[in-house]
Amino acid sequence: MTLDDQQLTTDGLALDPSAGQVLLIACGALAHEILTLKRINAWDHLDLTCLPAILHNHPDRIPDAVSDAVLRHRSQYDQIFVVYADCGTGGQLAATCDALGVEMVPGPHCYSFFEGNAQFAERTETEFTAFYLTDFLVRQFDAFVWKPLGLDRHPELRDTYFGNYEKLVYQAQTNDPKLVEKARDCADRLDLTFEHRVTGYGDLQTVMASLKAPNAHYS
Structure with missing residues (x-):
């Protein structure tokens, strides 16, 4: 399309x-x-x-x-x-x-304004090892993250791209248990700790x- x-x-x-x-x-x-x-x-x-x-x-x-x-x-x-x-x-x-x-x-970026720019800025010093996903990126994880980075073909590249990350933060705009589980799976695939944070639309x-x-x- x-x-x-x-x-x-x-x-x-x-x-x-x-x-x-x-x-x-x-x-x-x-x-x-x-x-x-x-x-x-x-x-x-x-x-x-x-x-x-x-x-x-x-x-x-x-x-x-x-x-x-x-x-x-x-x-x-x-x-x-x-x-x-x-x-x-x-x-x-x-x-x-x-x-x-x-x-x-x-x-x-949208991760900041979904959380609220002021609040996101306060977290910057403690969350520099966090990888963020929104509702859209959870739905489109394979199309926008996994495949473009070549992880579907070369999973050994995981450390190259994500070796310095410690956790995946799912900034949820909605309350959707299916998306939470999908986001948790994304964290598992990247070998990162998972955090579910409900931000709404910020x-x-x-x-x-x-x-x-x-x-x-x-x-």
Whole structure:
């Protein structure tokens, strides 16, 4: 399946951007969470278009991909918001967003904003040997971690990639026992201690709640 910024299918959900007032340009790894927050909060003024999640394997490509999407959709929306953190771009995405005059999610990566950037920063000094998984990465562990690193073909590479890690932290956005067990299996496969930490949506929810419809009136 080819993922582009017009349609992304995740867990059977097809995204087809329409005529809302605020467009979210997001990483495909966040599609399920964004759609859930839109639905439960009735944020109908928010539209969503996603870039391929696999861009995280090539973070240097993210700024140009975001720029292309902003320029392509800018004339159709009152406001555009970029639902990426820095995500390994070394500040380049922030510079791109500044040049385009659009805002983005603050923080270094989604692991940080799911937990809450302030709380994640407090843990930094004690969790530098932790490997993080979100709901999306638990579901897509083989496609985004195991196979791209060649561990399916060369399990001896485990020590090369993960020799300095001590634990796997599953940052759960939802309460799903099946995902917990799958995450535990991922930890076992990597020979890491397992920790299940329920973060919910963290700063992602806070940021989305702040995106009011530009033409709306609030008392």
